[in-house]
Amino acid sequence: MRDRVPDETILELKDASFLAQGKQIVQGVSIPFEKGRTTALVGPSGGGKSTVLKLVAGLLIPTSGSALYRGEDISLMTRTRNLAFRKNAGFVFQDSALWANQSIRQILELPLKLHYPRMEAKQRTERIVTTLAGVGYRKDLDIRPAQLSMGEQKLIAFARATLCDPGILFLDEWTESLDDAAARRLVGIVKKKQEDGTTIVFVSHNFKIIRELAQRICMIVDGELSLEISGEAFAADEGLARMIERGIAQ
Ligand SMILES: Nc1ncnc2c1ncn2[C@@H]1O[C@H](COP(=O)(O)OP(=O)(O)OP(=O)(O)O)[C@@H](O)[C@H]1O
Numbered sequence: 441m442r443d444r445v446p447d448e449t450i451l452e453l454k455d456a457s458f459l460a461q462g463k464q465i466v467q468g469v470s471i472p473f474e475k476g477r478t479t480a481l482v483g484p485s486g487g488g489k490s491t492v493l494k495l496v497a498g499l500l501i502p503t504s505g506s507a508l509y510r511g512e513d514i515s516l517m518t519r520t521r522n523l524a525f526r527k528n529a530g531f532v533f534q535d536s537a538l539w540a541n542q543s544i545r546q547i548l549e550l551p552l553k554l555h556y557p558r559m560e561a562k563q564r565t566e567r568i569v570t571t572l573a574g575v576g577y578r579k580d581l582d583i584r585p586a587q588l589s590m591g592e593q594k595l596i597a598f599a600r601a602t603l604c605d606p607g608i609l610f611l612d613e614w615t616e617s618l619d620d621a622a623a624r625r626l627v628g629i630v631k632k633k634q635e636d637g638t639t640i641v642f643v644s645h646n647f648k649i650i651r652e653l654a655q656r657i658c659m660i661v662d663g664e665l666s667l668e669i670s671g672e673a674f675a676a677d678e679g680l681a682r683m684i685e686r687g688i689a690q
């Protein structure tokens with residue numbers, strides 16, 4: 441079990457903005473992320489949730505402001521530091537983002553080969569098989585993503601994000617396209633990760649899942665942080681919960 445150090449900021453967006461193709465997509469967002477806590481990013485479609493998530497994860501570099509990991513600007517890290525950060529940070533992309541020309545086995549071997557270069561092939565296979573069983577994937581390892589449904593691709597994306605047992609999980613619409621049983625299985629895994637002290641930032645439109653997992657909710661509207669509330673306030677205040685539900689559904 442990882443030590444939970446209260447109030448330790450592990451990630452932080454500081455006045456971060458993102459401009460693409462002349463369009464201001466994210467504007468002046470400042471959010472600290474406490475170690476071991478779960479934050480849900482919610483808001484209407486096209487509001488900028490995925491962009492904010494990628495900024496926190498260092499997958500996009502803010503055009504102004506900064507994204508920090510343990511106080512260090514992610515975009516200024518050395519390659520070695522960046523690799524250590526990547527090993528500790530799993531990311532599920534909204535569209536799964538699996539390599540089209542690789543088999544499921546190859547897709548999952550890649551992070552293990554990168555982050556555990558001395559791991560033997562047999563051990564790699566064992567880790568992959570165990571992780572896939574955990575997410576409920578039962579098909580062949582030697583087929584390509586195009587041969588899978590969107591939901592099955594999401595399972596692979598989730599397995600890839602958790603394969604190296606990261607201390608931080610970024611999950612973008614991670615239960616979308618899944619049936620209830622599969623979604624519950626992933627929620628169960630995320631709950632275990634919460635107990636282990638994993639820092640989690642997730643995007644979801646699923647009100648029930650937000651209510652169940654979020655310890656803090658940040659609403660992103662028109663690229664700005666429009667509301668930030670604790671999970672407790674969300675659970676206790678029906679009016680506030682309804683307002684957020686409407687905001688999510690927009
Ligand atoms: N690289 C880019 N170039 C131009 N526009 C972009 C780029 N990335 C995102 N956008 C636009 O920025 C807005 C926010 O996109 P984003 O994907 O962050 O929203 P979202 O809140 O995740 O939406 P959804 O709930 O539909 O997933 C959208 O209008 C999108 O078209």
Ligand SMILES: [Mg+2]
Pocket residue numbers: 489490491534612643
């Ligand atoms: Mg999105």
